[in-house]
Amino acid sequence: MPEVETIVRSLSPHVSGCVFERSALLRQSALHPLSLPLASLAGLCVSGLWRRGKLLVFDLFPARQDAGSAPDVMIVHLRMTGRIFTQSANAELGRHTRCAWSMRRPDGSPFQLYFDDARTFGKILVSGRERLLEWKFWRELGPEPLELSAEGFLPRLDSRRAIKACLLDQSVIAGIGNIYADEALFAAGINPSRPAASLSAAEASRLLSSIKNIISLAIESKGSSIRDYRDADGNAGAFQNNFYAYGRAGKECRKCGALLEKARIGGRTTAWCPNCQS
């Protein structure tokens, strides 16, 4: 999510106020099954770019004659290896380019918007706002962590699942991936295997504070670049240098020196300090 937030900030100046002309879908599976055809974007203007959880949302200005049937939003989910960036109008496609949009700036100059995705997990969804509610994932997406209160968070943890699994569940809380789940649990001193419902109100409050703190710091660092992630200008993030838990299994804890442990929790590789997290 800090990566998506960084992409919103870096891509927005390049696409805001620009108009879609042609779309080239190079990999059919990149289009979400609920999406309208990409051809429906033609003539629409990007009136804003924002983020909801890990989803990148393009607001589309209904500038066409047939505005009644025109989509008013395009959502891009980059998943792990997706990248989105602008290119010159005559640029060649990359090996992993899944979609390319020909666009025009307010001054009339042409350019392209590329969606590259090596592992092809990412999705594009063009839709009207009402139709969007047919998308279960969107409908049930949990609250934004930075806007969530401790009182709102606690009842969402009423589950026998491991707290780590709950943090990764986008309907519990939006935007937390494997990296930030491990980091937040470490910062809060909470063992990732604990049943979510076993957390006291004080612990849940501490965890939420840690989530907000970690996410804010990661956004300030422009995200974490393990390997693939780059922002819309091609820049890597720096938060990977601040990891205490993620990817550090078998290494010494940066706080107490104990060896970090590793297990699969919530279906994901998890690292934690057996001494600092209980």
Added chain:
DNA sequence: ACGCGTGCCTGTTGGC
């Protein structure tokens, strides 16, 4: 209703 395991997908890594 809930919680868990598996599949999707391809580039990278590490063991033999």
Added chain:
DNA sequence: TGCCAACAGGCACGCG
């Protein structure tokens, strides 16, 4: 050096 299995992970889906 080359080969290949394991691994990375966000989410959909099916099972018990």
